[in-house]
Amino acid sequence: MKLPASRIQSETVTRKEKWLGYLLGPAGALLLNAVLATYLNVYYTDVLKLTPLWGGIFLTVFPIVSKVIDAITNIIMGQIIDRTRTKEGKARPWLLLSAPLVTITAILLFTVPEANDTVKAIWVMISYNLFYSFAYTIFNMSHNLMVPLSTRDGTARGGLSVFNQITTIMMSGILVALVFPMVIMPMIGVDKSKWITLMSILAIVALPLTLLEYFFTKERVTEEAAQEDDSRKLTFAQQMKTIFSDKYMVLMYVYFLVSTIGVTLKNLGLVYYCNYVLGTYNDGITQMLVSVIGGVPMGIGIFAVWPLAKRFGKRNVTMVGFLLYALGSLICWLAPTSLIIVLIGQFIKNIGGLPSSYVFMALFADCLDHLEWSKHIRADGAAMSIYNIIAVAMVGIMTGVFNWMLATAGYVAPITAGSVAEASSWLAANGQTAQVALESLKPAADGVLTVALQQSANVNWVISFAFVGLEVFTGIILAVILKFINVEKNIAREQEEIKARKALRK
Numbered sequence: 001m002k003l004p005a006s007r008i009q010s011e012t013v014t015r016k017e018k019w020l021g022y023l024l025g026p027a028g029a030l031l032l033n034a035v036l037a038t039y040l041n042v043y044y045t046d047v048l049k050l051t052p053l054w055g056g057i058f059l060t061v062f063p064i065v066s067k068v069i070d071a072i073t074n075i076i077m078g079q080i081i082d083r084t085r086t087k088e089g090k091a092r093p094w095l096l097l098s099a100p101l102v103t104i105t106a107i108l109l110f111t112v113p114e115a116n117d118t119v120k121a122i123w124v125m126i127s128y129n130l131f132y133s134f135a136y137t138i139f140n141m142s143h144n145l146m147v148p149l150s151t152r153d154g155t156a157r158g159g160l161s162v163f164n165q166i167t168t169i170m171m172s173g174i175l176v177a178l179v180f181p182m183v184i185m186p187m188i189g190v191d192k193s194k195w196i197t198l199m200s201i202l203a204i205v206a207l208p209l210t211l212l213e214y215f216f217t218k219e220r221v222t223e224e225a226a227q228e229d230d231s232r233k234l235t236f237a238q239q240m241k242t243i244f245s246d247k248y249m250v251l252m253y254v255y256f257l258v259s260t261i262g263v264t265l266k267n268l269g270l271v272y273y274c275n276y277v278l279g280t281y282n283d284g285i286t287q288m289l290v291s292v293i294g295g296v297p298m299g300i301g302i303f304a305v306w307p308l309a310k311r312f313g314k315r316n317v318t319m320v321g322f323l324l325y326a327l328g329s330l331i332c333w334l335a336p337t338s339l340i341i342v343l344i345g346q347f348i349k350n351i352g353g354l355p356s357s358y359v360f361m362a363l364f365a366d367c368l369d370h371l372e373w374s375k376h377i378r379a380d381g382a383a384m385s386i387y388n389i390i391a392v393a394m395v396g397i398m399t400g401v402f403n404w405m406l407a408t409a410g411y412v413a414p415i416t417a418g419s420v421a422e423a424s425s426w427l428a429a430n431g432q433t434a435q436v437a438l439e440s441l442k443p444a445a446d447g448v449l450t451v452a453l454q455q456s457a458n459v460n461w462v463i464s465f466a467f468v469g470l471e472v473f474t475g476i477i478l479a480v481i482l483k484f485i486n487v488e489k490n491i492a493r494e495q496e497e498i499k500a501r502k503a504l505r506k
Contacts, residue, residue: 099211252485
């Protein structure tokens, strides 16, 4: 079957390619994923009220089991990409397929039927794996390979890496950090039908934008290597042996593993931290302030990070950044209930996180080029499958760990009531205390009150550790790891040698 042709034909990276293919195109799917990363677990715990299901075991075990499946599908998808040969590249064609799949499966995540707990659990498990283990795996694998496969020009590739991250950090950040806590979450509360409507809109918007990414990107590295790429001749075991025999690839995977553990637990803890430790449930201001302080440095980073990385090196700037990151996290952790101190710590932390956010994929691309130089093969799909396995496995494992920590500490989900009197009666009967005075609560448009319950000191400690505590340690560990990733030292010479080899084969 002939695939629709790319609208990008230039041999050098174009402005249209940057803005449409790398900035606007991925916005829909990445925004959807950012919202899910922050709020899907809230939907499970607060809307579906699954925390106590099977004695707290369900929300602990199911994410971990699901990520085993996800890891397998990532391996399969990596092999498929490495063996894909089309005029449109080996990764881009899968963007085309992922567009409708992401939309459909994302909607299924939230349309859990009103039934008994067993039916709900089955629906959650199936829909979760259809989205993460199937549809989003296809999108994410192909999307993440676009920067490494776009060009060998280090400056152009670094620019694309920055553009690629602007969508995730700025566009997604603005909506998730500002609009959601200030406007959307207070409006939808724990109303399931409103959640379904909102998430369906986000899923539908992702479809045309993902198609835009397909049409306005180009795999120049794949085209260059089309005649001599030998990666498809190697078995999966041989590819893994080759990749893990390269020290830079191993270090990058360890780096990404540690980073993902910290970031995932932070993302999971954000809403709970702002709702219970720093502020009150869906107060519309606490999460916005915390997130804005994170967003301001990210905006600065668009203009500052890449010039600094070109002057001092991607590794060096990122390494120093992580030391600031750990310092900012420590400041927050020392005074987790003080809004002023937490905002100061968050600002320092997010300044430190700028280099990692914007230049990681460019550094990863350098490691792929080094692997090609040293091993004479290019195994992008296999290498990216390991990257994605780490990402999805840690999301599942840390989600399970976080839910287990909440359940063990005694987390209690909010309740809904038709009146203050009904809420008071429930609280008295169940020995619970409302987080704020019932008289101060404003009912939703349909008259329903959402009543958040006061959490124990143990629950609040767990939430604080998740959001600000763990990354004190991961920031220091990451700075140490980066000390040994000096791939940039010889990458220009290695890229020239790769080009010379290809010239001899022609």
